[in-house]
Amino acid sequence: MKKIVLILVFAAVSTISFAQLTLGGHFAYNSTWLMNKQVFDEGAEMDVAASFGHYYGLIAGYYFSDNFGLEINFNSNKIEQKYSGSIDYVIGDERNNYNASTVLKTTDIPILMKFGKNSYFEFGPMFQFVNKATYTRTFDETANLGWYNDHFYTFSNEVNKAVKSDFNGIGIGVCMGFGANFNLIEDVLKLNFGMRFNYIITDLQGVNGLGLNKENTSFISDSERVNFKTNPLYGGLKLGLVYFFE
Numbered sequence: 001m002k003k004i005v006l007i008l009v010f011a012a013v014s015t016i017s018f019a020q021l022t023l024g025g026h027f028a029y030n031s032t033w034l035m036n037k038q039v040f041d042e043g044a045e046m047d048v049a050a051s052f053g054h055y056y057g058l059i060a061g062y063y064f065s066d067n068f069g070l071e072i073n074f075n076s077n078k079i080e081q082k083y084s085g086s087i088d089y090v091i092g093d094e095r096n097n098y099n100a101s102t103v104l105k106t107t108d109i110p111i112l113m114k115f116g117k118n119s120y121f122e123f124g125p126m127f128q129f130v131n132k133a134t135y136t137r138t139f140d141e142t143a144n145l146g147w148y149n150d151h152f153y154t155f156s157n158e159v160n161k162a163v164k165s166d167f168n169g170i171g172i173g174v175c176m177g178f179g180a181n182f183n184l185i186e187d188v189l190k191l192n193f194g195m196r197f198n199y200i201i202t203d204l205q206g207v208n209g210l211g212l213n214k215e216n217t218s219f220i221s222d223s224e225r226v227n228f229k230t231n232p233l234y235g236g237l238k239l240g241l242v243y244f245f246e
Helices: 002-018 221-225
Strands: 018-037 047-051 052-063 068-089 095-117 119-141 146-148 150-154 158-162 169-187 189-200 230-242
Touching: 018 068, 018 189, 052 095, 052 230, 119 189, 119 230, 169 230
Parallel strands: none
Antiparallel strands: 018 052, 018 230, 047 068, 052 068, 068 095, 068 146, 095 119, 119 158, 119 169, 146 150, 169 189, 189 230
């Protein structure tokens, strides 16, 4: 029994002796997607296009040893999803083309387990809070009348239309990444370079490529409504500075 107690005490003392606080900041440039099966199934009427966003924020961490630590980030994040598509005219065989985009501004708080210090793997949950959401749409022309999902469709443009109320305010997801820390000042100030990927598991709802939400019964059928779920997915390169306190 005494040996077990001594081993536990030694382990605790060793952990405390290795403990190290870290503070810093970082910036990431990401490929961003609003994953929505209803959008993906629409064909020529609605398609996604390559989109990009970024986040920046603060880093606070605590290493219990050279091989394991915990880190929390407070990030101001921008997610954009671009769309392109075309809608039938009521008269004639031609179609009216459009381009659109949805932009989310969020606050992201990932809580990460860090495995390794100079080079590392990280994984953990993330909480996302939607602060702002806007939608923009531009048709080639706004004259005449369209036909979409067995209903008449009026062509109109939108510029930064507020659509935050169509989104759930809070999302829960996972975060995973890897990278390395390079000494700028030996074991004190380090340059962080890595890759990180983020996925929101819970449904944020929101709007599709035409700016419609799932409750729009005129253009969203019951079968489409079942597939109308929005899950942000984004990831890319990140760069930061981290200060290691002795």
